[in-house]
Amino acid sequence: MTQPWVLRADPLRVRDRLAGVVGPGAMSIEEGVTVTSPTTDAETADLLRVAVEERWRVLPRGAGLGPWAFHVDNAHDERFPGTIEAPDLIISSKDMTEIVIHEPGDLTVCVRAGMTLGAIQSAVSAERQWLALDPPGGSEITLGGVVATGVAGPLRAQYGRPRDHILGLTLVDGKGRVLSLGGGVVKNVAGFDLVRLAAGSCGALGMITQITLRLYPRPEEDRTLIWRRGSLVSAWELGRDLATLPIPLGAAELLAGGWPSPLGGGGVKVLLRLTGSERAVRRMVEIVTEKGGAPDDDLTGELSMAAAHAVSEGDGASPVSFRLHSLPSRSGDILSSLQEIPFERLSLHLLGGTFRGTLPGAMGVTPLFPLVEIVRELGGTFSMTRDRGNSTATVVEVRQPTSLPRARLRSDIVRGFDPSGILPGAWREDWLGSGAD
Amino acid sequence: MTVDSPPVLEPLVVQRLRSVVGEDGVIVDPNRLLVYESDGLTQYRCAPAGVVLPRSTREVSETLRILHEEERHFVARGAGTGLSGGALPVGGAVVVGTARMNEILEVDPPNRRARVQPGVINAHLTRATLPHGLIYAPDPSSQSACTLGGNVAENSGGPHCLKYGVTTRYVTGLTVVLPNGEVVVMGGLECDDDAPDLVGLFVGSEGCFGIATEIEVALIPRSEGVRTLLGIFRSIEDAGRAVSDIMARGMLPAALEIVDAETIRAVEASIFAAGYPVDAGAALVVEFDGVDAGLDAEVREAVACCEAAGAREVRTAADDEERSALWSGRKKAFGAMGRLAPDLLVQDATVPRTRLPEVLGRVEEIGERYGLLVANVFHAGDGNLHPNLLFDRRDPEVVARVEAASKEIMAVCIEAGGTITGEHGVGLDKRHFMPLVCSPDVLDAMGRVKAAFDPWGRCNPGKVLPDGHALEDQG
Numbered sequence: 017m018t019q020p021w022v023l024r025a026d027p028l029r030v031r032d033r034l035a036g037v038v039g040p041g042a043m044s045i046e047e048g049v050t051v052t053s054p055t056t057d058a059e060t061a062d063l064l065r066v067a068v069e070e071r072w073r074v075l076p077r078g079a080g081l082g083p084w085a086f087h088v089d090n091a092h093d094e095r096f097p098g099t100i101e102a103p104d105l106i107i108s109s110k111d112m113t114e115i116v117i118h119e120p121g122d123l124t125v126c127v128r129a130g131m132t133l134g135a136i137q138s139a140v141s142a143e144r145q146w147l148a149l150d151p152p153g154g155s156e157i158t159l160g161g162v163v164a165t166g167v168a169g170p171l172r173a174q175y176g177r178p179r180d181h182i183l184g185l186t187l188v189d190g191k192g193r194v195l196s197l198g199g200g201v202v203k204n205v206a207g208f209d210l211v212r213l214a215a216g217s218c219g220a221l222g223m224i225t226q227i228t229l230r231l232y233p234r235p236e237e238d239r240t241l242i243w244r245r246g247s248l249v250s251a252w253e254l255g256r257d258l259a260t261l262p263i264p265l266g267a268a269e270l271l272a273g274g275w276p277s278p279l280g281g282g283g284v285k286v287l288l289r290l291t292g293s294e295r296a297v298r299r300m301v302e303i304v305t306e307k308g309g310a311p312d313d314d315l316t317g318e319l320s321m322a323a324a325h326a327v328s329e330g331d332g333a334s335p336v337s338f339r340l341h342s343l344p345s346r347s348g349d350i351l352s353s354l355q356e357i358p359f360e361r362l363s364l365h366l367l368g369g370t371f372r373g374t375l376p377g378a379m380g381v382t383p384l385f386p387l388v389e390i391v392r393e394l395g396g397t398f399s400m401t402r403d404r405g406n407s408t409a410t411v412v413e414v415r416q417p418t419s420l421p422r423a424r425l426r427s428d429i430v431r432g433f434d435p436s437g438i439l440p441g442a443w444r445e446d447w448l449g450s451g452a453d
Numbered sequence: 454m455t456v457d458s459p460p461v462l463e464p465l466v467v468q469r470l471r472s473v474v475g476e477d478g479v480i481v482d483p484n485r486l487l488v489y490e491s492d493g494l495t496q497y498r499c500a501p502a503g504v505v506l507p508r509s510t511r512e513v514s515e516t517l518r519i520l521h522e523e524e525r526h527f528v529a530r531g532a533g534t535g536l537s538g539g540a541l542p543v544g545g546a547v548v549v550g551t552a553r554m555n556e557i558l559e560v561d562p563p564n565r566r567a568r569v570q571p572g573v574i575n576a577h578l579t580r581a582t583l584p585h586g587l588i589y590a591p592d593p594s595s596q597s598a599c600t601l602g603g604n605v606a607e608n609s610g611g612p613h614c615l616k617y618g619v620t621t622r623y624v625t626g627l628t629v630v631l632p633n634g635e636v637v638v639m640g641g642l643e644c645d646d647d648a649p650d651l652v653g654l655f656v657g658s659e660g661c662f663g664i665a666t667e668i669e670v671a672l673i674p675r676s677e678g679v680r681t682l683l684g685i686f687r688s689i690e691d692a693g694r695a696v697s698d699i700m701a702r703g704m705l706p707a708a709l710e711i712v713d714a715e716t717i718r719a720v721e722a723s724i725f726a727a728g729y730p731v732d733a734g735a736a737l738v739v740e741f742d743g744v745d746a747g748l749d750a751e752v753r754e755a756v757a758c759c760e761a762a763g764a765r766e767v768r769t770a771a772d773d774e775e776r777s778a779l780w781s782g783r784k785k786a787f788g789a790m791g792r793l794a795p796d797l798l799v800q801d802a803t804v805p806r807t808r809l810p811e812v813l814g815r816v817e818e819i820g821e822r823y824g825l826l827v828a829n830v831f832h833a834g835d836g837n838l839h840p841n842l843l844f845d846r847r848d849p850e851v852v853a854r855v856e857a858a859s860k861e862i863m864a865v866c867i868e869a870g871g872t873i874t875g876e877h878g879v880g881l882d883k884r885h886f887m888p889l890v891c892s893p894d895v896l897d898a899m900g901r902v903k904a905a906f907d908p909w910g911r912c913n914p915g916k917v918l919p920d921g922h923a924l925e926d927q928g
Binding site for chain 1: 561563564565586607608610619631635636637639642643644648649651653657658674675677697700701703704705743744745747748750751804805806807832835836837870871872873875876879890891892894895896898901903904905906917918
């Protein structure tokens, strides 16, 4: 799908044109790449139209803070084939930061895509409501980035992935068209579900500028129980038993290695988050302690939320990280193999079968290579990512085999939104298929 | 109304199809085709050119390949319970029915998933998973008849979707046969790296992209406890206030359903009588589920909300039998309406919950102005309205009034910030409303997505997209 970008436009002239759209104050240069920060849909559309006319490759981006954010990418390593090309233009949503409307009675909020998760939570908490999302990267990442990458955190066990929270969104596509998709109501099947198509599409269809979300009542009780075990295997056995109890778990994670406070301390941890009415949570605690014994830590309220935040932060950017997904029933076998790997931190989403881990930067990705074979043998997906400050590259992947009709389908769908091939789905061959979680 | 008359399926084509699905797998007898001339929206009728009943992905693939080579349009059909004319075989299309693809392929408790063929009936899936303590959450009102394939096509909802979400949240993987017979595997719990999200795109595509032949769904644990209560109100506005109060207090019931006065009277006069007072203005069914210990407190709080909103009586179910009785007035409402008029147009629109009282008042006013009986049964918790227009289709003048009133109701819902369909789909019935909620650019984008799956325009023609936005309209 790589475009033959033979003739490059004069960067200075193009930058002048872009500055004419957003003003010079909304422009900067990062490692030779032009970064613009529009505030309106019209500005975003104009930027994309200029990019089409000038044949500039565009990278949509949030704040550029998330572990899978759309970074400038010059990664090259002799051990791995291929050098990933850099974009000519980054369009950042970081200056789109306001709440458009919060309807507490309808449990919905409409925000601009550059608003951070922390700012949204803070705004809706006044009405005892919350956005039940805790993706990797902490509270400073933007909602637009979360929606575009589709990454989810532990709360997906009960509340689903980002796409399950979105009622509608505005997408400025690769033609510069402003598409208002979905709506503001919780049930809507009017036409094909382009909201789901855009969510998790990693910017391949365009720039997401505005999102309407479903909110939930803030749980009366929020409690995190932590058990510590001496080995991965014993923690896994406990985690498996607890996660499959027939109760609605907010989150169920296995954590190994060093984690931020309040998840510090030794041992391999099994973490359960229980949310709901005070009575229901008390009963769930009885049920889980009957199965797993008394927990080593019992965090409530703000501390429980701090623990969730620590998981989110700990799963964030790191010099070397990996993500491995397989069926939950295979997690035990995979964990056995992971005992040999000198990871810094490791998390396992017990109900979903997704592992995330980090290695010390000096080790590089070599210690992770055995995982490639394990995933090929057991089935699943795997990716390793190197991060060099503002540069992230996915270096090795095992993906679902793609049949020709499926590849054609994806390509034709993307082309419908980006016929000029300015967006990363067209010019980065590794782009699609690595973001969803 | 009859949409058009079908061209006959040529004997040679019939022979080719029978070589794939067997002699009894192809229906061309005009009398037997009558069964397929309509779906749950009986205003529209149109017999297909033929019906093919494959048993497997391979047979669907070969069937579609033959139809593609013969340049025939086709329409996938599950149980035919859809309410938007989505399975209507317009333009002499061939119906590809999934009735013989009714096998539950796998129930996988450790991974909380199941794989099914598209003809499996919704309620049968939960029946198969219950012994493992698991359920399939989406529960459309027609769940004892509707199929999983139809649910995928329509992104079906149901009373308990207030808490659990609609079909799209639970479909994790699909095997799809494209209109030219190619087979595409999408998503799956094992390999969750499908970006863009083809599974999410396919769910709710109303049979316009291809035919799902295997469906992988996520299962959830069965709730430890369930509590149901029924509030009897003097007016529908009072019931609406109780709904707002319950939600405002931060509770999240599994279901919040309102039945209005007309419907109560119809139910009580029918064999489905549920013991609702016939002089009531509205009834509100509230259900909580989850960990047993917390439920009684939630019921007490909900009862207080009902009483504060002026409920004249609140009944709580003590056991499963009483629970079924409280629900029966809601669940049998559509069946009971047959007593009021020979025909029923079930409308479906969603509005922000806070706008419900105002919108209901305007719907009532529209019904009065057009001299039509309108009965409301709806999912109040998520603002999903179902105004039911009762009429006799043998009177063309009444049919015209029904159509005009229906259009006005849609306009009112859109004006209130809502949409034209919450769970029934656009189908044939509402495609002319699509420009009211989608800009020309969005309709164009949808048309291009459709063309990526079906560049030939073979698959369920004349549905979802209005004239000028679908490939078949563009020549």
